[in-house]
Every structure is written in structure tokens, then in C-alpha cells.
Amino acid sequence: MVAGEFLxxxxxxxxxxxxxxxxxxxxxxxxxxxxxxxxxVHITLDPKVLEQELPPPDEKEAMLPGGxxxxxxxxxLYCKRFAVIAVFSLYSLxxxxxxxxxxxxxxxxxxxxxxxxxxxxWLSMVYMVAYVPLIFPATWLLDKQGxxxxxxxxxxxxxxxxxxxxxxxxxxLFWVTMTAQIICSVAQVFxxxxxxxxxxxxxGPREVSTACATAVLGNQLGVAIGxxxxxxxxxxxxxxxxxxxxxxxxxFYGTAGVSTLLFLLTIFVIKDRPPLPPSKxxxxxxxxxxxxxxxxxxxxxxxKNKPFILLLISYGIMTGSFYSVSTLxxxxxIHYYPGEELNTGxxxxxxxxxxxxGSILCGIWLDRTxxxxxxxxxxxxxxxxxxxxxxxxxxxxxxxVIFFTAGALGFFMTGYLPIGFEFGVEITYPESEGTxxxxxxxxxxxxxxxxxxxxxxxxxxxxxxxxxIFLCAWILxxxxxxxxxxxxxxxxxxxxxxxxxxQAVPTExxxxxxxxxxxxxxxxxxxxxxx
Numbered sequence: 001m002v003a004g005e006f007l008x009x010x011x012x013x014x015x016x017x018x019x020x021x022x023x024x025x026x027x028x029x030x031x032x033x034x035x036x037x038x039x040x041v042h043i044t045l046d047p048k049v050l051e052q053e054l055p056p057p058d059e060k061e062a063m064l065p066g067g068x069x070x071x072x073x074x075x076x077l078y079c080k081r082f083a084v085i086a087v088f089s090l091y092s093l094x095x096x097x098x099x100x101x102x103x104x105x106x107x108x109x110x111x112x113x114x115x116x117x118x119x120x121x122w123l124s125m126v127y128m129v130a131y132v133p134l135i136f137p138a139t140w141l142l143d144k145q146g147x148x149x150x151x152x153x154x155x156x157x158x159x160x161x162x163x164x165x166x167x168x169x170x171x172x173l174f175w176v177t178m179t180a181q182i183i184c185s186v187a188q189v190f191x192x193x194x195x196x197x198x199x200x201x202x203x204g205p206r207e208v209s210t211a212c213a214t215a216v217l218g219n220q221l222g223v224a225i226g227x228x229x230x231x232x233x234x235x236x237x238x239x240x241x242x243x244x245x246x247x248x249x250x251x252f253y254g255t256a257g258v259s260t261l262l263f264l265l266t267i268f269v270i271k272d273r274p275p276l277p278p279s280k281x282x283x284x285x286x287x288x289x290x291x292x293x294x295x296x297x298x299x300x301x302x303x304k305n306k307p308f309i310l311l312l313i314s315y316g317i318m319t320g321s322f323y324s325v326s327t328l329x330x331x332x333x334i335h336y337y338p339g340e341e342l343n344t345g346x347x348x349x350x351x352x353x354x355x356x357x358g359s360i361l362c363g364i365w366l367d368r369t370x371x372x373x374x375x376x377x378x379x380x381x382x383x384x385x386x387x388x389x390x391x392x393x394x395x396x397x398x399x400x401v402i403f404f405t406a407g408a409l410g411f412f413m414t415g416y417l418p419i420g421f422e423f424g425v426e427i428t429y430p431e432s433e434g435t436x437x438x439x440x441x442x443x444x445x446x447x448x449x450x451x452x453x454x455x456x457x458x459x460x461x462x463x464x465x466x467x468x469i470f471l472c473a474w475i476l477x478x479x480x481x482x483x484x485x486x487x488x489x490x491x492x493x494x495x496x497x498x499x500x501x502x503q504a505v506p507t508e509x510x511x512x513x514x515x516x517x518x519x520x521x522x523x524x525x526x527x528x529x530x531x
Contacts, residue, residue, distance in 0.1 A: 075283055076276040080269075081202040085211060087269045088198055089218025091155045091262040092191050096222025098162065098184045098255060099127050101230045104345050106330045108236050112244055113174040117331070118456070123181050124327045125452055128445035130185035131192070135442040136299075138189045142434035143298075146272035147197055150434075154190030155259075155266040157183055162256035169249040171241065192219070193438040196421045201272075205279045206367055213363025213418040220356045220414055223326060227348025231341045281429065298431050302439060307427050307486045312443045314485070315420040317478035318383060319440075320447025321471045322413050324455050325351075331456070332464040333402070336395055343399055347406050354407040355414020362415050363422075372423040373487035379419060380482050383412040384475045391468035427487070 102109050102123040109120050142150045161183035168177035195215030203211040234247045277283045302308055325332075326348065333344040358379075366375060386409035393405045424436045451474070455467035 074276055075204075075278055075280065076274070077204050077278050078202070078274045080271075080274070081211075081278070083269050084202055084271070085198055085215055087262065087265045088151065088194060089215055089221075091158055091259065091266060092194075092215070092218040093222035093225070094162070094255065094259045094262060095154070095158045095184060095188055095191055096219045097226040097229075098158070098165075098181070099124060099188070100223050100226035100326060100348075101251065101255075102181075103327050104227050104330055104348060105230045105234055105236075105341060107334065107341070108234055108244070111238055112171060112241070112248065113177070114171060115174055117460070119174070121327060121452065121456055123178065124323075125449055126178070126181055127185040127188055128323065128448045128452075130182065131189050131445040132442050134186060134189040135193070135438045139193060139432070139435045139438040141190075142193065142197065142438075143432050147194070147201065148270055148272045150190050150194065151266055151270045152263075154187050154194070155263040157187035157190070159256065159259040159263045161187060162252070162259045165252045166249065166256055169245050169252065171245075192441045193434045195418065196425050196437045197432075197434045199422075200425065201278070201282060202274060203278055205281065208279070209366035209418070209422045210360070210363040212422050213359040216418040216421065217356050217359055220352050220359060220417070224349050224352035224356070227329075227345045227352060229345075231345035236341060284430075298435055299439075302428055302431055302436060305428060308424060308436070310481050310485045311420065311424055311427070312439060314380070314478040314481040315424070315440045316443030316447040317474050317481075318380065318413065318416050319420070319444035320449075320451045321387070321475055322417075323444070323448030324451035324471065325409075325413075327452050328456055328459055328464075328467070331459055332394065332467075335459070335464055336397065337399065340399070347399075347402055350403050351406040351410030352414060353410070355410040355412075355417075358411040358415020359418050362419050366419065366422060372419070372426055373482075373485055376416070376419050376423055376485075377479070377482050379412050379416045380475075380479050383409070383416060384472065384479060386412050387468065387472050387475055391465065391472060394464055394468070423485075427485075 102120055106117060106120045109115075109123075110117055113119075138150070141153075161180045164180035164183060165177055167173070168180055170176075195212045198215055199208045199211035230251060233251045234244065237243045237247070329348050329351075330341070330344050333340060333347060337343070362375060362379065366372060369375075386405070390402075390405040390409045393401050396402075420440055421437050424440050428436045451471065455470055458467040458470055
């Protein structure tokens with residue numbers, strides 16, 4: 001039995017009929033029953049039956065609401081969770097900033113280092129390339145060593161890469177800046193998979209989706225700042241190469257100082273988990289991997305999960321499209337609006353900031369409704385419409401229109417990221433959140449590499465229109481795949497069985513089989529639920 005399943009054993013209580021009903025007039029034995037109330041759920045247990053027939057308490061029973069192992073089900077929320085998510089979001093922000101800081105001023109770095117456009121594109125794509133082979137050891141480390149060790153590696157490598165960049169200021173030192181970017185890309189592997197893990201182990205069931213969206217928000221904000229600051233800090237001074245180098249060094253040293261401070265904060269703030277779990281779903285899981293835990297088996301289980309496979313592909317398409325658009329935004333805008341590097345950065349900022357609002361709103365919506373598939377599908381469709389509109393208005397020679405269409409595209413496309421994370425955790429529970437999120441990110445990186453290379457080639461040879469049409473076709477395929485995903489909210493099913501207090505259960509709640517051993521009577525459940 002895995003965590004999340006319900007025990008189904010036949011127990012006939014004294015004075016009851018074989019079908020579980022209680023015979024009338026048997027009032028003498030009524031005092032021998034314990035009556036437990038869990039909100040609107042009323043449980044009647046016979047202590048003799050529990051003592052004689054049920055096995056000793058173990059992890060399986062820890063998940064049973066109102067069972068005898070109440071200590072294992074004790075939950076609590078700690079104020080420190082806000083500090084944990086804040087520190088993580090900030091160093092994730094710096095890592096995302098370092099990813100996009102080259103691409104948004106592509107033409108300036110091409111001139112400074114005397115390299116081709118594709119060489120600068122690889123400074124962005126190296127993030128995607130490094131992620132794919134390293135995600136498996138990274139998620140293994142997260143499962144075996146915990147959140148703290150993974151966070152320290154991410155923040156530490158991020159700071160190290162930033163300092164190496166400070167040594168790359170010089171026209172002939174492109175290989176040094178590439179080395180530094182590789183270090184930062186390795187750091188990213190230990191960062192991108194953490195939002196869902198932090199949300200699950202630190203935040204309660206009514207705030208977990210919002211927490212995940214907030215953690216993702218840091219990365220999105222880093223991309224936004226990466227669009228905004230580099231064009232301001234490093235203007236195009238083609239007539240003065242020394243001044244250009246000085247401006248680049250200011251950007252690099254500033255990044256290194258901030259990332260070092262955040263590494264120190266990570267040491268003191270981020271812990272593996274709070275003393276008590278924040279939710280029933282976390283309470284039923286052991287505090288660490290059990291002795292018979294198999295990372296290989298966990299991966300196999302995920303790849304046998306058909307809804308998760310569909311989500312992997314559809315998430316990869318959407319997120320890979322976002323990576324491609326972000327990387328090639330400078331080339332698309334400059335193609336139609338030469339000399340508008342500063343406005344290109346502002347358009348990128350608009351795209352990501354709008355997406356940040358989309359992320360938070362979607363997170364709040366999911367916490368309130370738990371309609372994961374419906375929300376995912378709607379956001380996917382609106383992202384497709386946004387991409388089509390952005391593509392059709394790119395050549396109108398009106399930057400204000402581009403600001404508006406880019407903002408609409410970003411609101412839905414970037415807002416999709418935390419939805420995919422949380423949907424993946426729901427349909428794969430009780431598998432590790434880090435593993436499912438890591439695989440989602442791995443597919444996103446693979447699609448990001450493929451899309452960036454193909455769209456970049458199409459943009460160079462035929463113009464931005466052809467490259468964007470290519471992405472639109474893939475996003476349309478992603479809509480079809482998303483519609484085929486079967487929604488089975490396993491984590492929410494465990495939580496709602498313990499904390500539901502008279503509220504309506506969402507339609508995406510997984511079905512539960514009935515048994516006659518202990519009956520739960522609740523007006524809030526659409527059908528009889530048994531333990």
C-alpha cells in the first residue's frame with residue numbers, strides 16, 4: 001500500500017448488523033464507544049475492535065483522520081516559512097537575472113567579445129543544456145540530503161559563477177564568461193525544482209499553490225530585472241570599448257555582491273523542514289526517505305503515470321516556448337525597430353511582470369478551487385491566443401501595441417509555470433515533489449533548446465514571423481495534450497479527508513471507495529467516504 005490509499009477491512013461492531021448498521025435498542029453498549037468529531041465528519045469507533053483486530057500503528061494509519069495515531073497527524077504552521085520562501089525567491093531571482101543578462105543586449109556583447117549571435121545565444125541555452133543531464137543527480141540529492149543541502153549548493157554555485165564573471169571583463173575573455181555561465185547553469189539545476197518542495201513541506205494545504213507561485217515569482221522577477229537593468233547599465237557605446245567594459249564590470253560586480261549576501265542568508269535561514277508538518281498530506285509521509293526508498297523506482301513510477309507523461313510534454317512545450325521567446329526577444333524587436341535596445345528591455349520587463357501577476361492570481365485561484373486541469377487548460381488556450389496576437393502585431397511599427405500584446409502573452413504564458421508544478425505534484429502524490437518538478441523542468445529545457453535553435457534559425461533566415469508561427473503550432477498541440485490529461489488530485493484527496501469542515505468538495509476530487517468498517521457521515525462529502 002502506498003500513502004494516499006485507504007484501508008478497507010470488514011469489522012462488525014457489537015450490536016450492529018453485518019452491513020454496518022447499528023441495531024436499535026442496544027443502549028447498554030453505547031457507552032463503550034468513543035465518539036470523535038473532526039469538523040463536520042463524525043466517526044464512531046469501538047475501542048475493543050481497534051485493540052484486538054487492527055495492526056500496530058504505522059505510517060499507513062498515520063494518514064487516517066481521527067485514528068489512534070493522532071500524534072503523527074499533528075500539524076502546525078510556522079512564521080519562519082515566510083523567511084524561507086523569501087530567501088529562496090531572492091537567490092532564484094539573481095540566478096534568473098544571470099541567465100538573461102546577455103541575451104537582452106545581444107548585439108552589445110557580440111561587439112564587445114567579437115563573437116557571432118549564436119555564441120551569445122549559447123550563453124542562454126547553456127542553462128537548458130546543463131539542466132537535462134544534471135537533473136537526475138540533483139533530484140536524487142534533494143530526496144537523500146534534503147532541502148537545505150540542495151539550497152546551499154544552488155546559492156553557493158550561483159555566487160561562485162557571479163564572481164567568475166567579474167574576471168571575464170575583456171574583449172578576448174569570452175571563454176571565461178562562458179565558464180562562469182556554465183557554473184550558474186549548474187546552480188540553476190539545484191534551484192528550479194525547489195518551489196513545489198518548499199511549498200509542500202512548509203505551507204498549509206490552503207496556501208500551498210500560492211506559496212509555489214510566490215517561489216516561482218522570484219525566478220520570474222529575476223528575468224524581468226534581467227530585461228530591464230542590462231540595457232540601462234550597459235548602453236551601446238560602440239565608439240568607446242573601454243567604457244563598455246567598465247559598464248559591464250559594474251553589472252558583474254553588483255551581481256556578485258548580491259549573490260554572496262544571499263548565500264550567507266541561505267546558510268542561516270533555510271532548513272529541511274519545520275519541526276511539525278504543515279498539512280495532513282505531509283504528516284502521512286516519513287520525515288526522510290525510508291530505508292527501502294528507491295529513487296530509481298520513483299522515476300519509473302512517474303514515467304508509468306500516463307497523465308504525468310502528457311503533462312511533461314505539454315509543460316515542456318509551453319515553458320520551452322517562453323524560454324525561446326525570452327532568448328530571442330532582442331532579435332525580434334531589433335529586426336523591426338533598429339536601435340530600440342532600451343525599449344526591448346522594457347517590453348521584456350512588461351512580459352514577465354504581467355506573468356508575475358498571472359502566477360499569483362492563478363495560485364490564489366487554485367488554493368480556493370483546486371480545479372487544476374480546468375485552470376491549466378484555460379491558461380494554455382489563452383497563451384495560444386496571446387502568442388497569435390503578439391505574432392500578428394509585431395510588424396505594425398507601433399511599440400505601444402507591442403507593449404500591450406507582450407504583456408497579455410506574458411500574463412498567461414509565464415503564469416502557467418506554477419500551475420504546471422502544482423498539477424504535477426497533485427497527480428503524482430506521494431512521489432517526491434522535487435522529482436516531479438525536476439522532470440517537468442528537464443522537459444522544459446529540452447523543448448527550450450530545440451525551440452530556441454529552430455526559431456533562431458527561422459528568425460535569422462526568414463524573419464520573426466516564421467519563427468513565431470512555428471511556436472504557435474506547437475502551443476496548439478500542447479492544448480490538445482492538456483485536454484487529454486486525466487485529473488486525479490491525490491494529495492488534495494488526503495488533505496480534504498482530514499480538514500474538510502462543511503465546504504463543498506471540488507469536482508476534481510479523486511473518487512474514494514466505500515467500506516463498512518467505520519462510517520464517516522458528513523454533509524460536505526458528495527458520497528459516503530470510508531477509511
